[in-house]
Amino acid sequence: MDSSSSKKILLLFVTFLNFFYILLAKNTPFSMSFPLISTQLSHNSSSKALFLSSLMANSHQNTNTKIMPRVPSLNYKSTFKYSMALIITLPIGTPPQNQQMVLDTGSQLSWIQCHKKIPKIPPPTTSFDPSLSSSFSVLPCSHPLCKPRIPDFTLPTSCDQNRLCHYSYFYADGTLAEGNLVREKITFSRSQSTPPLILGCATESDDAEGILGMNLGRFSFASQAKVQKFSYCVPIRQGNHTVKPTGTFYLGQNPNFRTFRYVNLLTFPQSQRMPNLDPLAYTIGMLGIKIGEKNLNISTRVFRPNAGGSGQTIVDSGTEYTFLVEEAYNKVREEIVRLVGRKMKRGYVYGEALDMCFDSVHSMEIGRLIGDMTLQFENGVEILINKEMMLDEVEGGIHCVGIGRSESLGIASNIIGNFHQQNLWVEFDLRNRRVGFGKSECSMQV
Numbered sequence: 001m002d003s004s005s006s007k008k009i010l011l012l013f014v015t016f017l018n019f020f021y022i023l024l025a026k027n028t029p030f031s032m033s034f035p036l037i038s039t040q041l042s043h044n045s046s047s048k049a050l051f052l053s054s055l056m057a058n059s060h061q062n063t064n065t066k067i068m069p070r071v072p073s074l075n076y077k078s079t080f081k082y083s084m085a086l087i088i089t090l091p092i093g094t095p096p097q098n099q100q101m102v103l104d105t106g107s108q109l110s111w112i113q114c115h116k117k118i119p120k121i122p123p124p125t126t127s128f129d130p131s132l133s134s135s136f137s138v139l140p141c142s143h144p145l146c147k148p149r150i151p152d153f154t155l156p157t158s159c160d161q162n163r164l165c166h167y168s169y170f171y172a173d174g175t176l177a178e179g180n181l182v183r184e185k186i187t188f189s190r191s192q193s194t195p196p197l198i199l200g201c202a203t204e205s206d207d208a209e210g211i212l213g214m215n216l217g218r219f220s221f222a223s224q225a226k227v228q229k230f231s232y233c234v235p236i237r238q239g240n241h242t243v244k245p246t247g248t249f250y251l252g253q254n255p256n257f258r259t260f261r262y263v264n265l266l267t268f269p270q271s272q273r274m275p276n277l278d279p280l281a282y283t284i285g286m287l288g289i290k291i292g293e294k295n296l297n298i299s300t301r302v303f304r305p306n307a308g309g310s311g312q313t314i315v316d317s318g319t320e321y322t323f324l325v326e327e328a329y330n331k332v333r334e335e336i337v338r339l340v341g342r343k344m345k346r347g348y349v350y351g352e353a354l355d356m357c358f359d360s361v362h363s364m365e366i367g368r369l370i371g372d373m374t375l376q377f378e379n380g381v382e383i384l385i386n387k388e389m390m391l392d393e394v395e396g397g398i399h400c401v402g403i404g405r406s407e408s409l410g411i412a413s414n415i416i417g418n419f420h421q422q423n424l425w426v427e428f429d430l431r432n433r434r435v436g437f438g439k440s441e442c443s444m445q446v
């Protein structure tokens, strides 16, 4: 399979609460897919595809950022495969059936594949068979979550003819993903399992994997399972994605925590309703961007939500690349053009989003000329992107800087995508409401 087909992504979106779309970017071959971006901006489906993720921003959402109760914390260590997304295998049901799910810090609802269709694209995956699980139950229509317009849940639900709570996503290409809301346990081991959690059970979907929704919403996996912290280490990947490297994932305490530097989450009062803000996302205070030794002249204002909620900076495992709002993006592009503009491919835009691209023959040299890039956050926290990692091979012979303009996706936030989280521990500490970063060699067992 060539690399361009591996990155084909279909876009999907859903109208919700009348004025609100959820875009679900789906990629076919090598997995992935995801999530849900919601936006009230234009919904030109031809333009937003790419590597999106999952913000479920919802102006009608309760923030539900309540403090985690003091209960024994779940501790679990696992690995995941990294391609365009982080694909984790979780043991679902009783006895456990291994299910592949995309770890997505940008969305709320988790769902598993319950249909029997064999995916067209290898590797073969097995969908979940509810009839084999003693802990499976369906969510009846009488459940409050199935009432239309429930404020902090962004799925369009309805009651089907069997009195089951049904949800559906419409994809931009006309296909449909749908299923029922159910309750099921995640059984990590004999001694560690969750209570039955609310999940989507997809009866119809073209994706190979489910989604593990990990945002701050009260129906995310993290909230329902009362996870106090979780962390992952994204390994370096090959440009062509033929080899999917393995990373490490922890629920609960991470033994490497002493090396982490933390930045507090920005929180937003529930009373503060801002149309473009996703209050359930992991939002941190970004201060600036440095390319080589040069601090770009970007006002910190553009990295924070304005009165309409535009400009929040989100750490998202479900989005592949990094996206910056216009003002920040322009400054980055200006500097890169100054350094290597002569070698840039004119008129070439990958996925209608990445427009700083080069022919492969130049790729090593380009990285060297641009230098390292540093994303600077509050509390002196930095993400350093090595010059060798500035470019990603997007298709045969073409490398692009892994940064796009948010507007090209129709979103109003800055998003730090998983491409810029490589060789880094990223810990989401829910109890202390902060995000930690620690440099690491993620392809080793860590």
Ligand SMILES: *[C@@H]1O[C@H](CO)[C@@H](O)[C@H](O)[C@H]1NC(C)=O
Residues within 6 Å of the ligand: 042, 044, 045, 046, 047
């Ligand atoms: C959608 O995008 C396409 C291609 O970029 C463009 O030709 C078309 O005019 C756009 N439509 C709207 C409604 O913006």
Ligand SMILES: *[C@@H]1O[C@H](CO)[C@@H](O)[C@H](O)[C@H]1NC(C)=O
Residues within 6 Å of the ligand: 238, 239, 240, 241, 242, 243
């Ligand atoms: C993918 O990249 C790796 C390393 O760069 C290379 O060994 C492999 O042959 C490539 N595979 C394809 C199909 O291009």
Ligand SMILES: *[C@@H]1O[C@H](CO)[C@@H](O)[C@H](O)[C@H]1NC(C)=O
Residues within 6 Å of the ligand: 297
């Ligand atoms: C930084 O940018 C602002 C507004 O874009 C401009 O007014 C100011 O002169 C710039 N400062 C430097 C040192 O270039």
